[in-house]
Amino acid sequence: MKINLLFLMLLCCLNHPGYSGEPGIPNKVTTALADSVITIALTELTGYDLLGEICKIGPRLSGSEQSIKAIMFAKQKMELMGFDSVWLQKTMVPHWERGNVEQALLTTRGRKNYKLSIAALGGSVATSKSGLSAEVVEISSYDELKARATEIKGKIVFYNVPFDHSLVNTFAGYGIAVRYRSTGAIEAARYGAVAAILRSITTRNDNTPHVGMIRYDTTITKIPYVAIGIQDAELLSQRIKSDPQSKVNLKLNCKINPDAESYNLICEIKGSRYPNEIVVVSGHFDSWDQGEGAHDDAAGCVQSLEALSIIKKLNIKPSRTIRCIFYMNEENGVRGARTYADYAQAASEIHYAAIESDRGAFTPRGFSVDSDSLTIVYMQKWLPLLKRTGIEWISKGGSGVDISFLKNTRALIGYVPDDQRYFDYHHSANDVFSEVNPREFALGSSAITLLALLISEEGLD
Amino acid sequence: MKINLLFLMLLCCLNHPGYSGEPGIPNKVTTALADSVITIALTELTGYDLLGEICKIGPRLSGSEQSIKAIMFAKQKMELMGFDSVWLQKTMVPHWERGNVEQALLTTRGRKNYKLSIAALGGSVATSKSGLSAEVVEISSYDELKARATEIKGKIVFYNVPFDHSLVNTFAGYGIAVRYRSTGAIEAARYGAVAAILRSITTRNDNTPHVGMIRYDTTITKIPYVAIGIQDAELLSQRIKSDPQSKVNLKLNCKINPDAESYNLICEIKGSRYPNEIVVVSGHFDSWDQGEGAHDDAAGCVQSLEALSIIKKLNIKPSRTIRCIFYMNEENGVRGARTYADYAQAASEIHYAAIESDRGAFTPRGFSVDSDSLTIVYMQKWLPLLKRTGIEWISKGGSGVDISFLKNTRALIGYVPDDQRYFDYHHSANDVFSEVNPREFALGSSAITLLALLISEEGLD
Numbered sequence: 001m002k003i004n005l006l007f008l009m010l011l012c013c014l015n016h017p018g019y020s021g022e023p024g025i026p027n028k029v030t031t032a033l034a035d036s037v038i039t040i041a042l043t044e045l046t047g048y049d050l051l052g053e054i055c056k057i058g059p060r061l062s063g064s065e066q067s068i069k070a071i072m073f074a075k076q077k078m079e080l081m082g083f084d085s086v087w088l089q090k091t092m093v094p095h096w097e098r099g100n101v102e103q104a105l106l107t108t109r110g111r112k113n114y115k116l117s118i119a120a121l122g123g124s125v126a127t128s129k130s131g132l133s134a135e136v137v138e139i140s141s142y143d144e145l146k147a148r149a150t151e152i153k154g155k156i157v158f159y160n161v162p163f164d165h166s167l168v169n170t171f172a173g174y175g176i177a178v179r180y181r182s183t184g185a186i187e188a189a190r191y192g193a194v195a196a197i198l199r200s201i202t203t204r205n206d207n208t209p210h211v212g213m214i215r216y217d218t219t220i221t222k223i224p225y226v227a228i229g230i231q232d233a234e235l236l237s238q239r240i241k242s243d244p245q246s247k248v249n250l251k252l253n254c255k256i257n258p259d260a261e262s263y264n265l266i267c268e269i270k271g272s273r274y275p276n277e278i279v280v281v282s283g284h285f286d287s288w289d290q291g292e293g294a295h296d297d298a299a300g301c302v303q304s305l306e307a308l309s310i311i312k313k314l315n316i317k318p319s320r321t322i323r324c325i326f327y328m329n330e331e332n333g334v335r336g337a338r339t340y341a342d343y344a345q346a347a348s349e350i351h352y353a354a355i356e357s358d359r360g361a362f363t364p365r366g367f368s369v370d371s372d373s374l375t376i377v378y379m380q381k382w383l384p385l386l387k388r389t390g391i392e393w394i395s396k397g398g399s400g401v402d403i404s405f406l407k408n409t410r411a412l413i414g415y416v417p418d419d420q421r422y423f424d425y426h427h428s429a430n431d432v433f434s435e436v437n438p439r440e441f442a443l444g445s446s447a448i449t450l451l452a453l454l455i456s457e458e459g460l461d
Numbered sequence: 462m463k464i465n466l467l468f469l470m471l472l473c474c475l476n477h478p479g480y481s482g483e484p485g486i487p488n489k490v491t492t493a494l495a496d497s498v499i500t501i502a503l504t505e506l507t508g509y510d511l512l513g514e515i516c517k518i519g520p521r522l523s524g525s526e527q528s529i530k531a532i533m534f535a536k537q538k539m540e541l542m543g544f545d546s547v548w549l550q551k552t553m554v555p556h557w558e559r560g561n562v563e564q565a566l567l568t569t570r571g572r573k574n575y576k577l578s579i580a581a582l583g584g585s586v587a588t589s590k591s592g593l594s595a596e597v598v599e600i601s602s603y604d605e606l607k608a609r610a611t612e613i614k615g616k617i618v619f620y621n622v623p624f625d626h627s628l629v630n631t632f633a634g635y636g637i638a639v640r641y642r643s644t645g646a647i648e649a650a651r652y653g654a655v656a657a658i659l660r661s662i663t664t665r666n667d668n669t670p671h672v673g674m675i676r677y678d679t680t681i682t683k684i685p686y687v688a689i690g691i692q693d694a695e696l697l698s699q700r701i702k703s704d705p706q707s708k709v710n711l712k713l714n715c716k717i718n719p720d721a722e723s724y725n726l727i728c729e730i731k732g733s734r735y736p737n738e739i740v741v742v743s744g745h746f747d748s749w750d751q752g753e754g755a756h757d758d759a760a761g762c763v764q765s766l767e768a769l770s771i772i773k774k775l776n777i778k779p780s781r782t783i784r785c786i787f788y789m790n791e792e793n794g795v796r797g798a799r800t801y802a803d804y805a806q807a808a809s810e811i812h813y814a815a816i817e818s819d820r821g822a823f824t825p826r827g828f829s830v831d832s833d834s835l836t837i838v839y840m841q842k843w844l845p846l847l848k849r850t851g852i853e854w855i856s857k858g859g860s861g862v863d864i865s866f867l868k869n870t871r872a873l874i875g876y877v878p879d880d881q882r883y884f885d886y887h888h889s890a891n892d893v894f895s896e897v898n899p900r901e902f903a904l905g906s907s908a909i910t911l912l913a914l915l916i917s918e919e920g921l922d
Contacts, residue, residue, distance in 0.1 A: 039627040166500040
């Protein structure tokens with residue numbers, strides 16, 4: 001699908017009306033430049049191909065061998081792109097492993113035993129080798145758990161809280177349901193449960209378990225906690241209604257290893273006018289250990305890298321330094337983000353603004369900006385240009401988990417693509433490269449590239 | 462995934478703050494009403510389930526047995542929904558059949574013969590029983606065809622015109638490429654070609670042929686015309702470059718039958734204040750004979766039907782008549798639309814406004830309105846409400862093929878969802894129910910329902 005691109009690129013580089021090409025003179029971010037950015041992103045698909053290569057390595061859970069392999073692979077790729085610098089920033093990360101035993105067997109009187117589709121949630125403790133068997137108490141809210149506190153001892157708590165599909169913004173639905181994942185093991189153990197099962201937090205009606213981080217409390221017994229596919233959640237619910245003595249035998253051999261050495265991966269193009277003012281573009285490179293972590297968040301990393309790559313291809317010397325960060329360990333510890341923020345503060349670097357892409361590689365919709373209202377109004381004048389990539393709005397709101405640790409920026413910005421399909425894939429075996437649409441991905445790269453360039457060249461006031 | 466809906470519906474119907482429930486008194490289309498519409502669409506998924514049932518019947522090419530089966534099935538479903546009327550409107554349609562022989566064998570010296578992935582374009586004539594064999598001339602534009610006119614005689618013309626991926630709006634890319642499909646057989650035959658092959662018009666990098674209607678000219682020999690998957694288009698291009706004597710043996714037994722009897726399928730809820738003013742919601746029910754015609758355009762039909770179904774579920778008596786039309790034969794003749802428009806004119810019915818959904822079942826983006834500027838500005842005041850479904854804009858532009866035949870309407874309106882994936886599926890075996898996302902589909906239903914209600918209750922001035 002690559003259309004005579006050498007010609008196109010030559011055209012872009014040699015005869016471009018939109019930028020100076022001279023260091024020290026700010027570039028004009030014109031509609032012609034915007035169209036060059038979009039054309040390169042949509043027709044070359046370099047980023048999409050790289051995403052495919054990264055996903056082939058497999059998922060990249062913090063501390064895993066594969067995560068290190070992927071970091072080194074991406075570093076090599078960055079080095080070939082000819083940026084001003086590429087470096088690794090060491091950070092220690094949690095190292096949880098799923099193990100190779102993962103089974104939940106449902107036994108109901110007069111019925112064949114049934115293997116439930118489950119997966120240990122991130123950070124869960126194991127069961128004993130022989131597993132544990134217990135009756136199951138279905139719970140639809142923490143209020144119900146509290147009300148039925150006396151029934152919980154020795155049982156498995158089953159949080160069967162459906163995703164609220166009536167909410168148009170799927171992140172709102174996720175936000176409501178996710179507390180049962182985060183603190184479900186603590187709350188169940190508080191009343192003496194021996195394990196817990198979570199109905200997967202997903203918008204898709206399939207039977208794939210969706211995982212994610214859980215918390216324990218040092219003062220409360222740590223109990224095993226698994227996610228169950230929503231079809232099996234329905235089945236389990238029916239079975240325990242028809243026979244409350246139904247039991248689940250749960251076996252897990254997941255393991256919490258000592259913290260492991262890992263890395264943030266960083267590259268940059270030095271600014272020609274304000275080299276000390278840094279505009280960050282970023283995603284997180286770690287993923288859960290299901291699927292390939294394609295949408296979450298290899299895509300966000302590669303879209304950020306595309307910003308630098310496209311700027312380089314267009315032979316633009318940006319006014320401010322544009323730095324791409326592949327953060328490590330967003331999913332279960334945010335250690336990479338903390339390490340980077342500590343470094344930035346210690347080095348007294350000026351982080352002018354930061355963009356994070358961590359909501360999947362879908363068609364662009366907007367940018368959510370954590371800044372003062374005047375800055376946001378100022379940025380909104382860029383909308384006609386950004387609309388060429390599909391961006392419809394720039395509004396006040398949260399940004400991204402990793403960049404939120406940065407201090408004294410002018411703006412922290414979250415890239416917001418369409419969210420309808422994100423939780424179909426999120427934290428599950430569904431999150432694979434083949435589910436990333438190349439055009440939707442590339443339009444995201446274009447939007448991020450343009451916004452980074454606008455901030456770099458025009459500043460924020 | 463159905464969440465305690467009886468309760469929800471009771472709540473909506475008994476205690477709804479947004480509408481009068483009384484015939485003759487206009488209903489207020491409030492944010493509360495909008496949210497009820499969205500909740501019903503997203504949580505019940507009645508329309509999505511119906512779409513699945515329709516798709517199971519198979520593709521619905523005009524004149525085919527399956528198309529009639531699907532019409533009768535949908536009619537039955539409409540009748541169960543309790544509208545004021547459901548009826549069939551007879552229309553004669555072209556009846557082309559693909560046949561069961563469809564083969565293009567590529568022979569290159571010193572290489573194994575290779576079966577190209579092809580499909581006859583809609584309306585193509587057959588080859589003789591033994592097929593035809595000829596060398597292939599690759600052409601990238603009509604200008605090139607003209608310039609090489611003397612080389613064409615006795616050859617197969619291969620239009621290898623890539624989709625312009627640099628265009629953000631995929632319909633723009635389609636619009637450029639489609640003329641080679643529409644008139645390619647005529648232009649090739651003009652210079653003596655014996656057949657023609659079209660590189661599939663698609664955004665997806667796979668090997669599935671994408672079909673569509675072709676034209677013949679009564680004064681020029683009708684030659685067979687097929688679409689080829691884009692991967693095989695690349696292969697064919699390489700082969701004829703390495704060996705210009707490469708030949709393709711083409712065998713087709715497609716057949717043009719006499720026109721067949723078919724039907725537009727129509728249902729309506731009578732208006733309580735202005736029963737004679739009709740607001741149309743519509744899609745086209747015929748499809749190409751590849752895949753299941755899910756996005757194109759069973760989805761548009763069912764979304765339109767959802768408008769009536771949701772209005773009924775909410776017990777709203779609309780001020781104007783809301784009529785749903787499943788048009789027959791948009792793909793290859795537009796006979797249904799002509800029949801309907803003729804009927805409307807003969808019956809002196811007032812078609813106040815019409816909405817068509819025929820761009821796939823993706824996340825809502827906007828409404829494209831064919832009307833005067835004042836009306837469009839008036840409609841734009843509804844944006845805050847429509848934004849709840851994802852609609853970002855209402856702009857002047859084309860509407861839909863079928864409704865464009867209607868005369869004296871106040872506004873003809875095309876529903877515009879996100880377009881990035883549409884041509885991945887369009888007119889091909891890729892267009893199946895499993896590729897329709899339930900939430901994206903249901904948000905489209907919500908947007909159409911709300912707009913129909915706004916027009917019905919508030920009018921257009």
